Amino acid sequence: MARGSWMQGAFDRxxxxxxxxxxxxxxxxxxxxLRRDLARAEALRLRLGELMAIAGDRLAQPRIGSQAFPRPPGTDWAWRPRLWRGPLARKGEAGVLNRTPIGEEATVFHDCPLGEITLRQIRNSRTDDLAPFGLRIDVFRFDGSYFALAIDLPPSACEGLKRRHLVRLDIRLEMERPIEIFARLNIRHGPNAEQLVRELPLHQLPPQGGEVWVEFDLAYTKLNEKRLEKMWLDLIFEGPRMNQITLRDITFARYPRAEL
Structure with missing residues (x-):
């Protein structure tokens, strides 16, 4: 034991x-x-209370950098984007323009000339949160025809990828009012690109929000397994005006389809 640690322990005892x-x-x-001891105890209690509140709050939150989340059996690759696992240098953005990046992996695309959109990274602290951070999107007036959040998957997502794979997307989210959200998985292979689109089953969510998931079956593609270059996901929000959407967590998992 280091001398400083031993001395601190002896002092505490x-x-x-x-x-x-x-x-x-x-x-x-x-x-x-008694008056002297009471005054000292009150000062000590104040500091101990502050320490317990801060420590309890931090220890209750998901650990920064966490990649912990459930994975389906047989998963050979899984990933949580950095936006949901670590703090961004720039926490928020107001008047979000088309092609606005959020960190290094996510980008917002839209064609609304008003720009009444704000983004903010938030710290998750609820007991059922697994991701350290979330993304809150506020959309006010919106006269555009599309609004999407694109997420670039890392190169490891394409390593060993086969047409026998399923790619699963899990999202935990909340919305002020119901809207439709579509997930489009894009895979570039050589000069071609495959696209698979799934609508998120948001009708299954309780009013306070929750988790939904979809699977992309690569057997329905013409994927050239020898020329894989890049994979990314587009989250497409239909009619997002006057809404607050909080994406508490987004995770991906890849696993082989069961043999028939």
Whole structure:
């Protein structure tokens, strides 16, 4: 044990013994001694309360950088984008323009000339949150024809990718009012690109929000497994005006389809 650690431990034990003795002596102590001890105890209680509140809050939150989330059996690749696992240098953006990047992996695309859109990374702290961070999207007036969030998957997503694979997308989200959201998986292979589109089953969500998932079956593509270059996901929001959408978590998993 380091000398500093030993000395700190000895000091802490001495402080504990001192307060234990004060408690035992309190019933017979002189009033002047009680007043002195009470003032010191009140100051100590204030600081201890602050420490317990901060420590309890931090320890209750998901750990920054966490990649912990459930994976289907047979998963050979899984990933949570950085936006949901680590703090961004720039937490928010107001008047979001077309092609606005959010960190290094996500980009917002839209054709609304008003720009009444704000984005903000938030810290998740609820008991059922697994991702350390979330993304809150506020859309006010919106006169455009499309609004999408594109997420670039890392190169490892294409390594070993086969047509026998299923790619699963899990999303935990909340909305002020119901809208339709579509997930489009894009895979570039040589000069060609495959696209698979799924509508998120948001009708299954309770009013307070929750988790939904979809699967993309690569057997329905003409994927050239030898020329894989890039994979990305588009989340397409239909009619997002006057809404607040909070994406608490987004995760991906890849696993082989069961043999028939």
């Amino acid at each position: 001495a402080v504990l013994r001192r307060w234990t003795a004060a408690v035992r002596a309190a019933p017979q102590a002189e009033l002047s001694v």
